[in-house]
Amino acid sequence: MTTEMRRPAIEALQASRAPFNRFFGGPIWARNGDPGMANFAVGNPQSMPDPRYVDALGRWLEPRDKDWFAYKLSEPKSRRAVAATLSARTGLDWDPADIAMTNGGFAALAVTLRAILEPGDEVIFLSPPWFFYEVLILAAGGVPVRVPLEPPAFDLDASAAEAAITPRTRAVLVNTPHNPSGRVYPLEALSGLAAMLEAASERVGRTIHLISDEPYNRIVFDGRAFHSPAEVYPGTIVNYSYGKTLLAPGMRIGYVAVPPTAPHRESLRDAVFTAQIASGYAFPNALLQHAIEDLEELSIDVGALERRRDRVVGELRSMGYETTLPEGTFYVMARAPIDDDEAYAARLADQGVLVLPGSVVEVPGWFRISLTASDEMVDRGLPGFRAALAAATAAG
16 A cells, blocks of 8 residues: 555544644643642542552462463453353353453454454444544544534433444444443443344344443442443443553453354454454453453442542532533543633643543533542642632633
């Protein structure tokens, strides 16, 4: 392929990352290292790692045999552990052969898209999205198609997704619990989406896959039950990352999983394996796979996150901000008091508070707050939110 032929694709990839690059390469994020800055912008840990997690890795660091750190594919132990967890959580009898271990959720999405897409196939995704859905679809040769979710409810709208389906639609990508809104879509909504996709698949003459991106599926609040679309739609492909549940996003392990109800499971297994190789050997490292059974038993303190959510939302609403009340994930969305959310993020940075402008996640006029900020950061940051709002109100 010549440079001239590649240029439109490269430009499309660059354009899809522009808001992300503008923020993380710009003057606001450059202040992340300022003394006393309270970082609510991203879901990174803001305190030392959980000692249980460190201990688990330590237990499996000592080699048991000469191949301990050799090349690893999707190891039988890992696949069995994941299949057992999925069976317990969904009520389906998952086959370990349908589990492909990946180096994180990022790789799981890349592998899934490469496995199922032909050039020009369309993938519908919900907006606001995770940063990189569009670029991953483009990189796999697909055509991204947005279906907007309306703030502040961000309800899942099966009819809007149906209106976007064409004969070229190959997949619908759903994120639940949803980043950035925190919505946890109930079984009724997922069942409605499943019924629509079954009818649409029949109409277009091929299975329209439902890619379920669910790295936050263990981070839900108020006693809610999480439901995977795999429970109601056989054409689901589940993507997962352990980085959120363990708050260790730099330790890359996740998986692609195909439910036992899926059609053409054997051919999907082969396609996923080939895509893992083509994606740059997208298998997790040896240590994380050795430790997988221990990691399955660990989680960040979801109760502490819920209490932090209640405090942050309560305080911001008392100040006069409009906010979401997330049902899961790490994130709260708040409406900026001025139209330019990037300018307002800069004002907050002047007050010692870093947030993510909503334009980065396709919600202009809003901003996202990460609840992985420590309680001490919350103490320091809340006065900054108040001062920025007071200044904006005074300026009219």
